[in-house]
Amino acid sequence: MAATRRPGRNHLFIPGPTNIPDRVLRAMHVPSEDHRSPSFPELVKPLFQDVKMVFGSTNGTVILFPSSGTGIWESALSNTLCRGDTVLTARYGQFSHLWVDMAQRLGLEVIVQDEEWGTGADPQKIEEALRADKDHKIKAVMVVHNETATGVTSDIGAVRKAMDAAGHPALLFVDGISSIGSLPFKMDEWKVDCAIAGSQKGFMLPAGLGLICISPKALKVAEGGAGRNDRLGHVYFAWKDQLTTNATGYFPYTPALPLLYGLREALEIVKEEGLENIYHRHHVLGEATRQAVAAWGLKPCAKEPKWNSDTVTAILVPEGVDAVKVINHAYARYNLSLGSGLSKVAGKVFRIGHIGDLNELSLLGAIAGAEMALIDCGVKVTPGSGVAAASSYLRENPLHKA
Numbered sequence: 001m002a003a004t005r006r007p008g009r010n011h012l013f014i015p016g017p018t019n020i021p022d023r024v025l026r027a028m029h030v031p032s033e034d035h036r037s038p039s040f041p042e043l044v045k046p047l048f049q050d051v052k053m054v055f056g057s058t059n060g061t062v063i064l065f066p067s068s069g070t071g072i073w074e075s076a077l078s079n080t081l082c083r084g085d086t087v088l089t090a091r092y093g094q095f096s097h098l099w100v101d102m103a104q105r106l107g108l109e110v111i112v113q114d115e116e117w118g119t120g121a122d123p124q125k126i127e128e129a130l131r132a133d134k135d136h137k138i139k140a141v142m143v144v145h146n147e148t149a150t151g152v153t154s155d156i157g158a159v160r161k162a163m164d165a166a167g168h169p170a171l172l173f174v175d176g177i178s179s180i181g182s183l184p185f186k187m188d189e190w191k192v193d194c195a196i197a198g199s200q201k202g203f204m205l206p207a208g209l210g211l212i213c214i215s216p217k218a219l220k221v222a223e224g225g226a227g228r229n230d231r232l233g234h235v236y237f238a239w240k241d242q243l244t245t246n247a248t249g250y251f252p253y254t255p256a257l258p259l260l261y262g263l264r265e266a267l268e269i270v271k272e273e274g275l276e277n278i279y280h281r282h283h284v285l286g287e288a289t290r291q292a293v294a295a296w297g298l299k300p301c302a303k304e305p306k307w308n309s310d311t312v313t314a315i316l317v318p319e320g321v322d323a324v325k326v327i328n329h330a331y332a333r334y335n336l337s338l339g340s341g342l343s344k345v346a347g348k349v350f351r352i353g354h355i356g357d358l359n360e361l362s363l364l365g366a367i368a369g370a371e372m373a374l375i376d377c378g379v380k381v382t383p384g385s386g387v388a389a390a391s392s393y394l395r396e397n398p399l400h401k402a
């Protein structure tokens with residue numbers, strides 16, 4: 001009789017939702033509670049301060065929405081911009097594409113710089129576009145820091161330099177959904193005006209909390225209404241309603257209580273490991289994955305090493321191989337969840353997410369599983385080659401600096 005039970009754990013190696021540490025799972029196991037009780041602010045108030053640290057900010061203001069990351073894109077745009085405003089953005093993957101689509105559907109004029117998938121934002125082109133905008137029609141520059149679909153990280157510091165060099169006052173909005181809490185993110189230093197994160201990636205929580213950190217400049221724009229009465233509509237995502245109630249340690253509507261307890265615990269974990277250690281660990285695990293990919297004789301979707309993401313690697317399968325088959329086989333046979341290729345790269349890539357709570361041996365499990373699935377699907381890979389390359393690298397490179 002065929003067994004219905006799959007023994008052991010599912011190996012979750014999609015680039016979010018990521019693995020949830022047992023401590024966080026336990027912390028979320030709470031009974032319902034009165035979110036207007038006198039003691040509730042004791043839980044809530046410190047969260048804002050600690051989340052700010054993860055964004056690399058001391059000046060910013062954090063809001064926690066019961067939402068996925070997509071809602072936070074909308075909150076950034078709708079609280080600061082007016083119908084018909086112009087925004088500038090670069091598109092190089094499914095998520096940058098979806099943000100463009102949202103901006104257009106909200107009624108913004110979107111100047112899109114299309115970049116080859118596998119590359120990222122081009123600071124020089126951004127600077128040129130801003131210099132050409134003599135009347136300062138462009139109100140915001142939108143950049144996806146880590147394009148999760150292709151495994152590409154853009155240089156936000158360089159984008160900020162480009163904006164400063166052009167002397168342009170546009171706001172800078174950064175999608176850090178698959179970077180914040182895992183890759184170095186310097187909200188204040190890069191003068192990011194809205195930084196956007198989701199709970200299910202570096203914050204090691206289930207999906208359902210959208211996090212935004214807002215600069216004083218963006219807050220002022222939101223408060224002033226830019227002197228216009230054709231603001232984009234927002235009610236549920238209004239910053240003002242949140243900020244008024246957050247100041248007293250409450251929320252304007254029912255909060256996702258277990259997620260707040262989970263966030264408290266996740267922030268403790270971040271503090272214990274330390275952000276610099278977390279960034280270093282992600283770099284080591286990302287590099288180990290890339291060593292495995294090279295040993296398999298395959299190529300990442302990222303066109304050059306400067307684009308490599310330390311949270312996700314998208315791997316191109318050879319011509320004639322369907323990446324969907326590799327992913328489905330890895331799941332069915334080895335209980336390994338790999339990320340699929342989205343949109344333009346569907347069927348051409350599979351993705352290994354190396355983001356969140358993982359270590360050398362968990363990553364090696366995923367590399368072994370991907371390797372077996374590739375071989376089973378007819379890809380000419382030397383058995384053990386990826387595991388050997390990644391494990392040699394990991395032996396030489398500890399997860400944390402001494």
Ligand code: PLP
Pocket residue numbers: 016068069070071095144146147148149175176177178198207
């Ligand atoms: N932006 C990036 C870079 C993402 O990776 C994702 C989701 O994976 C999103 C936006 C959309 O976020 P959500 O699915 O939480 O709405």
